[in-house]
Amino acid sequence: MEDRGLNRGVLYINVTSHYLPAITIRNERYQCLAGVSAGWIQKRSGIRSRTRACCHENTSTMAVEACKHAFEQIPYSVKDIDLIVGATYTPCDTIVTLAHAVQHFFDVPKARAISISSACSSSINAIEVVEGYFATGKAHKALVIASEHNSTYSDDTDAQCGRLWGDGAGAVFISKEKISEKDVKILDINTTGLGPFGKAMDAIRMRPGNGSLRMPASRDIFSNAIRYMVTEVKTTLKKNHYTTKDIAHLIPHQANLRIMSQVGEALGLHNGEAVTNVEDTGNTGCASTTIALSQSWKKFKKDELIAVTVFGGGYSSGAMLLKK
Amino acid sequence: MEDRGLNRGVLYINVTSHYLPAITIRNERYQCLAGVSAGWIQKRSGIRSRTRACCHENTSTMAVEACKHAFEQIPYSVKDIDLIVGATYTPCDTIVTLAHAVQHFFDVPKARAISISSACSSSINAIEVVEGYFATGKAHKALVIASEHNSTYSDDTDAQCGRLWGDGAGAVFISKEKISEKDVKILDINTTGLGPFGKAMDAIRMRPGNGSLRMPASRDIFSNAIRYMVTEVKTTLKKNHYTTKDIAHLIPHQANLRIMSQVGEALGLHNGEAVTNVEDTGNTGCASTTIALSQSWKKFKKDELIAVTVFGGGYSSGAMLLKK
Numbered sequence: 001m002e003d004r005g006l007n008r009g010v011l012y013i014n015v016t017s018h019y020l021p022a023i024t025i026r027n028e029r030y031q032c033l034a035g036v037s038a039g040w041i042q043k044r045s046g047i048r049s050r051t052r053a054c055c056h057e058n059t060s061t062m063a064v065e066a067c068k069h070a071f072e073q074i075p076y077s078v079k080d081i082d083l084i085v086g087a088t089y090t091p092c093d094t095i096v097t098l099a100h101a102v103q104h105f106f107d108v109p110k111a112r113a114i115s116i117s118s119a120c121s122s123s124i125n126a127i128e129v130v131e132g133y134f135a136t137g138k139a140h141k142a143l144v145i146a147s148e149h150n151s152t153y154s155d156d157t158d159a160q161c162g163r164l165w166g167d168g169a170g171a172v173f174i175s176k177e178k179i180s181e182k183d184v185k186i187l188d189i190n191t192t193g194l195g196p197f198g199k200a201m202d203a204i205r206m207r208p209g210n211g212s213l214r215m216p217a218s219r220d221i222f223s224n225a226i227r228y229m230v231t232e233v234k235t236t237l238k239k240n241h242y243t244t245k246d247i248a249h250l251i252p253h254q255a256n257l258r259i260m261s262q263v264g265e266a267l268g269l270h271n272g273e274a275v276t277n278v279e280d281t282g283n284t285g286c287a288s289t290t291i292a293l294s295q296s297w298k299k300f301k302k303d304e305l306i307a308v309t310v311f312g313g314g315y316s317s318g319a320m321l322l323k324k
Numbered sequence: 325m326e327d328r329g330l331n332r333g334v335l336y337i338n339v340t341s342h343y344l345p346a347i348t349i350r351n352e353r354y355q356c357l358a359g360v361s362a363g364w365i366q367k368r369s370g371i372r373s374r375t376r377a378c379c380h381e382n383t384s385t386m387a388v389e390a391c392k393h394a395f396e397q398i399p400y401s402v403k404d405i406d407l408i409v410g411a412t413y414t415p416c417d418t419i420v421t422l423a424h425a426v427q428h429f430f431d432v433p434k435a436r437a438i439s440i441s442s443a444c445s446s447s448i449n450a451i452e453v454v455e456g457y458f459a460t461g462k463a464h465k466a467l468v469i470a471s472e473h474n475s476t477y478s479d480d481t482d483a484q485c486g487r488l489w490g491d492g493a494g495a496v497f498i499s500k501e502k503i504s505e506k507d508v509k510i511l512d513i514n515t516t517g518l519g520p521f522g523k524a525m526d527a528i529r530m531r532p533g534n535g536s537l538r539m540p541a542s543r544d545i546f547s548n549a550i551r552y553m554v555t556e557v558k559t560t561l562k563k564n565h566y567t568t569k570d571i572a573h574l575i576p577h578q579a580n581l582r583i584m585s586q587v588g589e590a591l592g593l594h595n596g597e598a599v600t601n602v603e604d605t606g607n608t609g610c611a612s613t614t615i616a617l618s619q620s621w622k623k624f625k626k627d628e629l630i631a632v633t634v635f636g637g638g639y640s641s642g643a644m645l646l647k648k
Contacts (some may be wrong), residue, residue, distance in 0.1 A: 040601060095443040096525050100640070113640060114442045135460045136456055138452075193408060
């Protein structure tokens with residue numbers, strides 16, 4: 001059933017984990033902040049509340065918290081990890097990146113460490129980078145951490161998008177071996193850079209030195225997110241000789257429930273396959289699918305097919321096909 | 325002479341290019357800005373002047389400028405590029421990353437696009453990411469752009485490090501084929517994450533949302549930069565059955581002439597092998613070695629060995645061994 005190319009080898013996700021900060025802010029707060037009603041927010045985005053980091057937290061500390069839960073479960077020593085890839089577009093520190101902070105906190109001396117961004121697609125890009133390191137034989141046990149501290153760069157009073165953002169982190173541990181029956185096999189993974197298309201340069205931006213997180217053209221994002229998330233899933237399924245009917249669980253990027261609903265419809269899914277968390281966390285950026293994967297991890301049954309699909313500002317898209 | 329592992333394959337740098345902005349600021353300016361003399365700066369760092377982006381420029385526009393020069397020279401179509409990896413710790417936009425901006429500007433629709441950071445090691449990490457994509461067969465022609473806009477995040481009046489920073493960008497085009505006699509073969513490449521060591525978490529930081537670019541512990545960086553840049557070169561040479569005597573050109577990260585001098589001494593080099601630009605550009609971060617590679621490209625003679633070695637805050641190190 002697989003056509004993975006000569007050098008790609010097989011990857012397994014051994015453990016997933018996530019962290020959501022202690023603060024949640026319900027929609028009602030935005031009546032006074034931005035003059036929008038709770039019902040209007042929910043109708044437009046599906047969001048009821050969003051997570052918010054405490055004042056002592058940041059992208060790196062949330063990444064560490066997400067990993068703490070996981071390190072209790074991984075079936076090998078922390079010291080065996082030889083690659084750490086961080087994913088974020090809301091960095092606390094671009095020199096002491098979140099990958100380096102995690103490497104330091106857990107004292108993983110042997111690991112290569114980098115942090116990456118392709119916006120909300122970053123978590124899938126990060127796993128694709130792991131695939132590459134595994135293919136060269138330079139790494140065998142990898143940790144990917146997606147962490148977003150949207151609230152530190154966004155403005156709650158911004159009527160365009162201030163209400164949408166949540167904070168949180170998710171982690172996945174990947175190796176070449178199936179270690180337990182809980183493991184999930186990565187059948188395929190793909191990413192696509194979409195810089196030349198639509199309003200990629202202007203629709204959403206995150207300029208740390210100039211205006212932070214803004215979304216001036218949400219409609220362009222809306223239509224392209226649906227289009228490319230659907231395309232990524234269909235292409236990856238076809239390449240691996242599956243159809244949309246084989247999908248047991250769909251984990252789309254958690255930006256907006258209406259986008260996810262239209263992705264599900266376009267794929268012909270009607271039986272609650274979609275895993276969602278945006279209702280309670282808001283859009284946690286590239287961490288959203290990793291958090292959703294971790295939240296639904298125990299639901300997956302043997303031989304079930306799980307499709308993860310993402311769309312990021314800038315633009316980018318990606319998909320990952322998993323089999324329990 | 326090579327032991328590259330089963331899947332790594334061979335990589336060639338086909339073209340290099342760089343861009344330095346039009347403004348330079350001489351040391352004398354820092355007498356009134358930070359109370360330090362021109363001679364003192366030069367004695368401590370080797371820097372005489374530093375490059376400075378114009379007000380309309382940023383990390384992404386400088387990356388585009390660097391690529392413009394290269395696109396006139398590459399021996400294949402721009403449309404053939406299937407991977408763009410950006411490298412920076414001073415992003416203009418973390419959603420519309422510099423890789424996406426370049427993909428958009430040159431209309432490269434097929435390319436995967438991500439931007440990465442491991443601080444001043446990012447350019448070598450980026451090429452290692454390319455190596456991985458090549459190993460999986462997902463990419464065949466890659467563009468790596470390292471671009472730093474240090475001045476937008478640094479403070480000229482900061483007496484600790486404000487005087488050190490320059491702005492600029494460098495690009496390398498990499499493929500699996502030797503296309504002309506000008507091409508340089510990548511014999512080997514390695515990176516190391518060093519988060520657990522020294523004052524990695526505190527020595528230098530770049531926090532876009534909290535204090536920007538600061539260097540509270542330059543001594544710790546100084547000693548670790550020498551130690552690990554030397555180690556990376558020696559390890560890579562040994563693995564490939566070379567000795568330091570085989571090095572024709574050494575391109576170290578361009579942070580400080582004293583660091584580079586001590587790296588050269590520790591490697592037993594005394595014949596002007598080191599390529600430097602820090603005197604005229606200041607520390608251009610992860611772009612520095614790519615700019616230096618581009619600046620010295622035409623000097624390389626057939627069969628000469630070139631060693632690139634880097635050290636980054638956070639910490640990270642890396643080396644790349646090239647053969648003309």
